Amino acid sequence: MKGLFWVLSLFALAVGLSMAARFNEGYLLLVLPPWRMEVTLNLALAVLVGGFLLLHLLLRGVAATLALPGRVRAFRERRRRAKAAAIFQEAVRLLFEGRFGHALKKAAEAHAAGEAPGLAALIAARAAQRMRESEKQQAWLERATLDDARTEAARLMLEAEMCIDGRRFEAAVAILARLQQVAGRHIAALRLELRAQQGCGNWEEVLRIVRQLEKRDAIAAEAARELTLKAHQENVARRCGDAAQLRAYLDRVPATDFGPRLTQAAAAALMAVGAHDDARRCIERQLERAWDADLADLYGRGDGDDAIARIARAEAWLTRHPQEASLLVTLGRLCMRCQLWGKAQSYLEASLSVAASREAHLELARMADALGRETDANRHYRVAAQLPPG
Numbered sequence: 001m002k003g004l005f006w007v008l009s010l011f012a013l014a015v016g017l018s019m020a021a022r023f024n025e026g027y028l029l030l031v032l033p034p035w036r037m038e039v040t041l042n043l044a045l046a047v048l049v050g051g052f053l054l055l056h057l058l059l060r061g062v063a064a065t066l067a068l069p070g071r072v073r074a075f076r077e078r079r080r081r082a083k084a085a086a087i088f089q090e091a092v093r094l095l096f097e098g099r100f101g102h103a104l105k106k107a108a109e110a111h112a113a114g115e116a117p118g119l120a121a122l123i124a125a126r127a128a129q130r131m132r133e134s135e136k137q138q139a140w141l142e143r144a145t146l147d148d149a150r151t152e153a154a155r156l157m158l159e160a161e162m163c164i165d166g167r168r169f170e171a172a173v174a175i176l177a178r179l180q181q182v183a184g185r186h187i188a189a190l191r192l193e194l195r196a197q198q199g200c201g202n203w204e205e206v207l208r209i210v211r212q213l214e215k216r217d218a219i220a221a222e223a224a225r226e227l228t229l230k231a232h233q234e235n236v237a238r239r240c241g242d243a244a245q246l247r248a249y250l251d252r253v254p255a256t257d258f259g260p261r262l263t264q265a266a267a268a269a270l271m272a273v274g275a276h277d278d279a280r281r282c283i284e285r286q287l288e289r290a291w292d293a294d295l296a297d298l299y300g301r302g303d304g305d306d307a308i309a310r311i312a313r314a315e316a317w318l319t320r321h322p323q324e325a326s327l328l329v330t331l332g333r334l335c336m337r338c339q340l341w342g343k344a345q346s347y348l349e350a351s352l353s354v355a356a357s358r359e360a361h362l363e364l365a366r367m368a369d370a371l372g373r374e375t376d377a378n379r380h381y382r383v384a385a386q387l388p389p390g
Contacts, residue, residue, distance in 0.1 A: 084113035103127040118148025153183035169199030187218045203231040243273040260292035293326040300330030325354040358387040
């Protein structure tokens with residue numbers, strides 16, 4: 001439709017010019033002695049317009065001819081860049097497909113062609129790492145930043161991940177420290193640092209990073225709890241030889257971090273350094289918050305001069321948990337320590353009436369030994385030997 005409009009417009013212009021020329025009776029006189037030429041003004045105007053157009057077309061042709069080598073070079077450069085971009089994309093695809101040898105080759109070709117040389121070097125480094133070619137891996141990592149300074153942060157992230165995969169955790173921590181100076185701290189870097197600090201055994205740092213990730217909602221709640229528990233358990237184990245350091249550390253642990261497993265580790269460590277009262281209070285606080293059979297069993301194993309107080313507290317718990325076999329065994333064990341033989345026997349037998357357990361039979365056997373009832377002791381030992389521990 002547009003073409004038809006222009007054709008009609010040209011016809012209309014031609015008709016208008018022809019009609020206007022009919023009313024133009026002027027002429028043009030050209031004198032160049034001894035010659036003299038007289039032409040109509042319409043013809044002169046037509047010649048001028050035609051000459052201008054011809055000159056314009058001639059100049060355009062000359063310019064196009066002179067620019068032809070440059071246009072050819074530009075065309076070849078565009079084609080080279082398109083080919084290099086295709087090679088780079090092929091390298092990325094091959095890397096994700098797991099065809100690392102081909103990916104390394106294509107990345108090297110893209111790097112040689114100058115297509116995103118920094119990124120191409122990183123792709124080649126990753127492919128070399130997957131192929132366990134450490135020399136090529138390091139060489140490509142060094143090229144990455146030299147070719148493109150903008151890829152420094154990406155190179156550091158990749159290098160840190162490679163160090164972690166190679167279990168070089170201290171090197172990874174150092175690289176991530178440099179990354180923080182270059183690009184600041186972000187979630188992906190924190191996750192890498194968490195793995196590196198775990199590998200180094202820096203459990204204080206693990207706790208700090210887990211808290212940061214929790215604030216940013218960047219870690220699953222269950223994973224955060226498990227990592228926090230593991231870090232606390234390791235820190236408690238490292239301080240189990242020094243009562244003062246152990247108490248100081250446990251005082252710093254937030255109440256929300258305490259659970260049955262951490263309480264059990266803390267109480268066992270306190271008992272190991274002779275802090276039985278602290279262990280007792282630690283277990284009591286946890287059992288008041290939530291019942292746990294293993295903690296109840298550990299409660300009856302602590303030494304000290306507070307067995308009567310422990311019996312009173314355990315009997316209070318028994319009113320709330322009358323069918324807890326482990327609590328009945330704990331009461332029996334505590335009563336034996338106070339030489340309340342009859343009471344101890346009643347609690348241990350009550351435990352057996354709830355569930356047969358190896359621990360209850362062993363305690364009954366020990367009590368029978370203490371009372372000189374060899375037959376009863378042997379009988380309970382035989383039954384205990386047939387039951388699984390736990």
